[in-house]
Amino acid sequence: MTRFLPFVLFAASTLAAQMPPDVTMERSGFVAWLKKGPNSPLSAVAQQKIGDGLRLGPADADIPLPGIDEYRVYPSGAGIVLEGSGGKRPIGRGGPYRIGKYALFLAGPQPGTVLTVFTDTAGKEPPGYYDYDASMVFTGPLIRLETPKPMRVLASDGIEVQATEVGSVVVPLGGRTSLRVLRIPFAGGDESDLEIYFRDESNGDGTYPAGRFVSLDPLSNGRFRLNFNRARNPFCAYSSVYPCPAPWRGNTLPVAIRAGERYSGGGLQAVPTEQPAE
């Protein structure tokens, strides 16, 4: 089989049917963060681009926050300032900046910096995962583009980033399906992930309608592992305050991928228009 389809990812051994420890740890850490993290997307109550400035607090403000006196967040010079009755101070990415029971976080570079407001996660439960399915793990080559393509896309957290399309992988599901792979950076630093934003027949029937993200893991032998059990929702699945990344052109599997993170309602219901990414 390898002889005839050298560029297709192959199902990894199904002998190891149990969930590997690294996936167990990743899930437990992520669920704990969803439940208790100060910037858990389950607890997001508002998100807006700062633009020329935002008013927070009163009922007629851009972002009403019950029980909070008026604050303003606006650009000043090259940065962002938070101003309230107690004075003003420059604020930057990261956080939190606390106002009463609310926590403010900034993300993304100027112009285009986005403010997200969080409160507590009481009463909200993470959507959970399908049982681990060892047949949903594939290994093989990344078919690299001769010339990688820079492009701006929304990352899983709804923040626009400068990404690079680096190539594609072909999976033996529904025949042979090619999935585009983009390198998406973390905020600053040397780290990035190879990401695939894909749709499949389970979308809207157990998984998020707009699709899910999954990382492509480099192996030490120059090949890559695609483990759909690590598929995860865009943040718009947790709260409708997040913009939802438009599906990437092409990346649709003609089968149901019942592996990875589930979807149980909430977030953005409508599927955005497919992205004309070129």
Next chain:
Amino acid sequence: MMLALAIQAALGVAGLSPAEGSWRAVLDLAGGPLRFALQIERSSGLRGRLCNGAKCQPIGARLEGGSLVLDIADYAATITAELRGDSLSGAYRNVGNRGPRTIPFRASRGRWPITRAPGSLVGRWDATYSQDLETSPRVFELRNGPAGIEGTLISSTSDFGPFSGTASADSFAIGYFDGSFVYLITGRLQGDTLRGVFHAGLRTQTPWQAVRSTGAPHLKSPTEITSADTSAPFRFRFPDLQGRLVGNDDVRFKGKVVLVDIFGTWCPTCHEGTPELIQLYNRYRGRGLEIVGLAFEVSGDTAVDGPLVRRYRNKFRISFPLLLAGTSDVEAIEAALPQLRGAGAFPTILFLGRDGRVRRVHAGFHGLAAGAQHQRQVREFEVEIEKLLNEDEKRKQ
């Protein structure tokens, strides 16, 4: 299992915690193991040391149920691992905007064997990273130290190290983990060229190749990265750790040569640079040198940042003022210090003349691990300070 219980029982009889001792620790990155060492000991409670080669840093340690929890407070990171006799198994975590970065962790009792680099690998190498559309320069220095092979990774703005690890006849794997940076460099000598991969975090892998350094400049000069408005005195005004506003026009700085240290307690390179600044302060203070540290922290919230900066001051016994200047992204720095352009390297050290104007901007810092580059940088600092101290007294304001 019986053996593990027997060991635990023996340790218990001796009054030792089962976690105490030396551990060979590993973070399992996608591209291979990143090795470091842990020492767990008891004083009033448990405490730990995280070591890269011969360099160690203190960390918090405690037992919770059957798990050992290590707190790397400088970087708000934790390692949680189940303790089973002579092995630890768990995860390292720290949290960003998209959730926790989780990397598998394991350890076994004992010390790493010492391996030495062959002469064909030792020395200074000019490296070029290649990732998708971009290339960028780095310098590697490989040498043998008391703990075996050591290395340093130097960029245009800073050094990362000391890396430590293993070597064979033609290849090496050296890592550096301090609770924030998770770096592994693997390489193999092919003819006259070193080729390998730089691993950052769990999954990022950047290919590189390197040739022996000829001595010609390979990196961008640290004085060419950030610039400043020199047409007027450099202005700053921020609260100190007691909440008092301190500014450039305070009498403390009047007519003095001033080093403005833009730093963050979260920044490992700043931890390297601060002891050097203290030495310069002790040496030149009597002749008119002042230093002020401007802390740009992660939260920007005084209640959060104040204790972190206070802890940093106490750790290094800093006697010059440290001010809470804001948050650590480029936009916030340029908003707080609008006379700077291209700020973003941590630390960045501004040299102000007696008239308060910026004379030199030095982005980044090359620490002790950078060897000759570190020595040259310290000498440049001394020359610059001497020059500014000797400037015409008429320029005093």
